[in-house]
Amino acid sequence: MFGYVSINRAALTEGEYLRFRSFYCGLCRVLRERYGFRGQVTLSYDMTFLVILLSALYELEETAGQTRCALHPRRKHDTVYNEAFEYAADMNVALSYHMCLDNWRDDGSLPHAAQARLLRKGYAQVESKYPGKCARIAGSLQALAKLEKEACPDIDAPARCSGDMIGTLFAWREDLWAPTLEAMGDAMGRFVYFMDAYEDLPGDLKKGRFNPLKALAEREDYELLCKDALTMLMADCTREFETLPILQDAAILRNILYSGVWGKYALLQQKKQQKQEKRQKQEKQEKQEKQEKQEQQEKQEQQETQQGRERKTDDA
Numbered sequence: 669m670f671g672y673v674s675i676n677r678a679a680l681t682e683g684e685y686l687r688f689r690s691f692y693c694g695l696c697r698v699l700r701e702r703y704g705f706r707g708q709v710t711l712s713y714d715m716t717f718l719v720i721l722l723s724a725l726y727e728l729e730e731t732a733g734q735t736r737c738a739l740h741p742r743r744k745h746d747t748v749y750n751e752a753f754e755y756a757a758d759m760n761v762a763l764s765y766h767m768c769l770d771n772w773r774d775d776g777s778l779p780h781a782a783q784a785r786l787l788r789k790g791y792a793q794v795e796s797k798y799p800g801k802c803a804r805i806a807g808s809l810q811a812l813a814k815l816e817k818e819a820c821p822d823i824d825a826p827a828r829c830s831g832d833m834i835g836t837l838f839a840w841r842e843d844l845w846a847p848t849l850e851a852m853g854d855a856m857g858r859f860v861y862f863m864d865a866y867e868d869l870p871g872d873l874k875k876g877r878f879n880p881l882k883a884l885a886e887r888e889d890y891e892l893l894c895k896d897a898l899t900m901l902m903a904d905c906t907r908e909f910e911t912l913p914i915l916q917d918a919a920i921l922r923n924i925l926y927s928g929v930w931g932k933y934a935l936l937q938q939k940k941q942q943k944q945e946k947r948q949k950q951e952k953q954e955k956q957e958k959q960e961k962q963e964q965q966e967k968q969e970q971q972e973t974q975q976g977r978e979r980k981t982d983d984a
Contacts, residue, residue, distance in 0.1 A: 808833035830861035855905035
């Protein structure tokens with residue numbers, strides 16, 4: 669379910685982009701320090717968004733730094749750090765661990781099973797620190813797996829499981845902001861699940877796998893329904909966000925919420941448009957070839973008719 673909460677790079681200033689990268693690299697560094705390489709590979713834009721959100725809301729004191737990484741060892745990268753980074757790193761490991769287990773149980777994926785084993789020790793540390801959150805993540809994924817196994821035709825039910833899981837991650841502290849953060853995460857979790865089902869539908873139909881959008885896909889207004897549903901879910905998310913007293917890095921957060929999360933949807937629409945144009949071009953070409961063949965056949969028939977008349981004339 670990772671991969672949908674990202675930035676729109678083109679709409680950020682250079683300074684905003686570098687600021688976002690400093691959070692991303694900072695989270696990468698904390699994952700490496702706390703969980704080694706096995707934790708570092710779980711790094712995601714999703715948790716980078718969360719750490720920016722929490723840092724801005726709670727106005728946490730930052731420590732600036734620089735680091736090198738295995739992917740870009742030649743030059744140092746700017747990083748920032750505050751206490752929210754450790755929480756985001758812990759939740760990143762917990763969510764990655766449970767999702768690897770879920771994928772292994774569903775598909776028998778050996779790579780996911782191997783990754784879950786690598787994360788087991790780190791996850792045990794997180795679970796001892798946040799037993800309630802880890803239990804809620806596990807419970808949400810178990811409920812989700814049950815619904816998918818039963819081929820639940822109502823996408824709202826599994827989407828609520830996803831929302832419950834992400835909602836608990838967003839609520840860092842038990843304070844006055846927790847209900848708003850949880851509601852915001854809940855809406856984002858439901859959006860992510862819906863978007864994931866929307867993206868996977870063509871492949872699921874082809875391979876005969878379950879997808880909660882399968883029944884809706886038979887409707888003529890399927891695309892409009894999906895767009896409206898996704899728009900309403902993100903509207904729920906942004907409505908909660910706009911009630912928070914956030915000034916720091918607000919432009920980056922709004923870039924993600926109002927534009928970045930739609931990046932995958934826009935890409936899918938572009939591919940569908942290209943596929944449709946290719947199909948229309950092919951149909952036009954086939955129609956033209958058929959017409960040319962028909963014209964050639966008619967011309968040949970006319971020639972044969974004319975030749976027959978000429979032979980009759982000669983015989984006479």
